[in-house]
Amino acid sequence: MYGRRSRFLTFMLGAGLAFLYVPMIMLVIYSFNYSKIVPVWGGWSLRWYESLFKSEDVWNAVVLSLKIAVVNATFATLLGTLAGLAMVRFGKFRGRTLFGGMLVAPLVMPEVITGLSLLVLFITLKKLIGWPEDRGFTTITIAHITFSLAYVAVIIQSRLTGMGETLEEAALDLGAKPFRVLTDITLPRLAPGMVAGWLLAFTLSLDDLVIASFVTGPGANTLPILIFSRIRLGLRPDINALATIIILVVATGVAIAAFIMYRQQKQFQRDMQIAFQEEK
Amino acid sequence: MTDRSVSAAVDVAPHHASALSRLMRRMQSGWRSIVVFIPYVWLLLFFLLPFFIVAKISVAQLVIASPPFTDMIKWTDDGVMSIRLAFDNFAYIFEDDLYVKTYINSLKISSISTILCLLIGYPIAYGIIRSGPVTRKLLLFAIILPFWTSFLLRVYAWMGLLADQGNINNLLIWLGLIDEPIRLMYSEFAVYVGIVYTYLPFMILPLYANMEKLDATLNEAAADLGSRPTNTFLKITLPLTMPGIIAGSLLVFIPATGEYVIPDLLGGGNVLMIGRLLFNEFHQNVDWPTASAVAIVLLFLLVLPMIIYQYYQAKATEEP
Structure with missing residues (x-):
């Protein structure tokens, strides 16, 4: 629905974007502040970046968070894709309502409830079967997969609905076996959705503080847990530096991903056009 | 694709419904149930079950122990099971x-x-x-x-x-x-x-x-x-x-x-x-x-x- 954009809407857009971006820009600027007291300007400096790179705690937290994020994203994408396929393509099956409910609830469930309930689950399991022995990498990853898979499933579901079933039906009519239809048609067409889901799951995992704080054990500090324990006590210039690096990495990553997806989409449209032209 | 061809594709979809449902029946057993089974079990175990445990603990009593709450079910000496719910x-x-x-x-x-x-x-x-x-x-x-x-x-x-x-x-x-x-x-x-x-x-x-x-x-x-x-x-x-x-x-x-x-x-x-x-x-x-x-x-x-x-x-x- 294109059309005139009234002055009021243009103003709201500008103000909204300023509201979203000015705090982040300030955060970045003050990371280059020499002064130890964050809001007091003491000249440009890179000293906080230096102290950041020397900190072993920060590196350990970064490594742990990245490991969790990669394993989480991979499993969440697999499980979420299966769940999305089941919801969209399998019609009615026994327990579909409960399944659908369990797939949507993690999207809105307050984190304190999810965190608390997973922790008591892990403790009960340990009492009953002796697993998981310590809390840390494994328990955080399981917790993250549980909510990430719901996000992946949403993406896969909307993609499957958008794709329609005509190509699959054509393949079946031409005698392809159902499994071959899945591997040769459905999954390749789903691939961009799965990539988007993987990236989302990866980010959600890196972002989570509350659930990880519940299910972690002594010594296993993810990056958000480390950041939170420091900023609870007030502003810290080294956290500004860390934030700047994170913002930079994320912005670059998202921009690249968006560019690739945009190009793929164009490529797909071109392919379709050529296919239709040849048909004529 | 233009909007028109999309809506055309939607319009012809019902004709294929029979082919699809045939397919669905063929896949009824085998890998199709595995597809549902894996995420289903995961969510039951790690999403639904924990809430029941939380509900159980909410009716237990605080004790100084690890974990710090009483058991809901206790076996008395003569082998009688007693359930304690503390609201x-x-x-x-x-x-x-x-x-x-x-x-x-x-x-x-x-x-x-x-x-x-x-x-x-x-x-x-x-x-x-x-x-x-x-x-x-x-x-x-x-x-x-x-x-x-x-x-x-x-x-x-x-x-x-x-x-x-x-x-x-x-x-x-x-x-x-x-x-x-x-x-x-x-x-x-x-x-x-x-x-x-x-x-x-x-x-x-x-x-x-x-x-x-x-x-x-x-x-x-x-x-x-x-x-x-x-x-x-x-x-x-x-x-x-x-x-x-x-x-x-x-x-x-x-x-x-x-x-x-x-x-x-x-x-x-x-x-x-x-x-x-x-x-x-x-x-x-x-x-x-x-x-x-x-x-x-x-x-x-x-x-x-x-x-x-x-x-x-x-x-x-x-x-x-």
Whole structure:
């Protein structure tokens, strides 16, 4: 629905974007502040970046968070894709309502409830079967997969609905076996959705503080847990530096991903056009 | 593909229904059930089961042990099983002023934040829709980008702005509007700012997705028939975007009610919110039964909004 954009809407857009971006820009600027007291300007400096790179705690937290994020994203994408396929393509099956409910609830469930309930689950399991022995990498990853898979499933579901079933039906009519239809048609067409889901799951995992704080054990500090324990006590210039690096990495990553997806989409449209032209 | 060919594809779909259902039957056994089975079992084990354990602990009693609560089922010496349910925790929550006040305050803060997000987010989403195709993509990207960066750091950014010696106070003093720094941090105001700031994309995106489907010809027809813009907006646009408004509002309201990080960092001890109370009850007081009861009551308060959200989510994914 294109059309005139009234002055009021243009103003709201500008103000909204300023509201979203000015705090982040300030955060970045003050990371280059020499002064130890964050809001007091003491000249440009890179000293906080230096102290950041020397900190072993920060590196350990970064490594742990990245490991969790990669394993989480991979499993969440697999499980979420299966769940999305089941919801969209399998019609009615026994327990579909409960399944659908369990797939949507993690999207809105307050984190304190999810965190608390997973922790008591892990403790009960340990009492009953002796697993998981310590809390840390494994328990955080399981917790993250549980909510990430719901996000992946949403993406896969909307993609499957958008794709329609005509190509699959054509393949079946031409005698392809159902499994071959899945591997040769459905999954390749789903691939961009799965990539988007993987990236989302990866980010959600890196972002989570509350659930990880519940299910972690002594010594296993993810990056958000480390950041939170420091900023609870007030502003810290080294956290500004860390934030700047994170913002930079994320912005670059998202921009690249968006560019690739945009190009793929164009490529797909071109392919379709050529296919239709040849048909004529 | 043009819109017409899409709708044509949809139109012929029913003819293929028989081929599809044949396929579905063939796949009934075998890998098809595995596809459902794996995520199903995962969610049952790691999502549903934990709630039952929390419910169980909420009716246990606090003891100094590890884990710090009593067993629900006890075997007496003569082999008789006795089940103990202690509803004291719930009675305690409802009798204690602090808990009731905190629940009410959480609901108040999340409701007002939701309205603020809607008032700010709606014109932004509408502004994006009213832009040209390229600008539209760029604006949408600009709205989503902060969502990908760390939530925690976005809250931290406001700690720097709102502090006593922070940027906002400095700016106001420099402008000569105030002489002394005013207290912005550790207040309900700071919590509102934090929630609106971090949850705004959650409001804009469902609204955008909904507005994308709007048909501009309806507005043109209304204008041709002499309707004023305000009237057209109230009678056509607003009702048609209701599903987006509801989805976006619930996506803000539900998680904001249980929010922990924002009230902890920006509200401090001055703002009562249930997520923070639950977290502290659990970690600082190590009172698991009370924390579990608090969680169960919170869940109970949010069940209805969650069901409504699920209904809209299911409708949104089913529509092509």
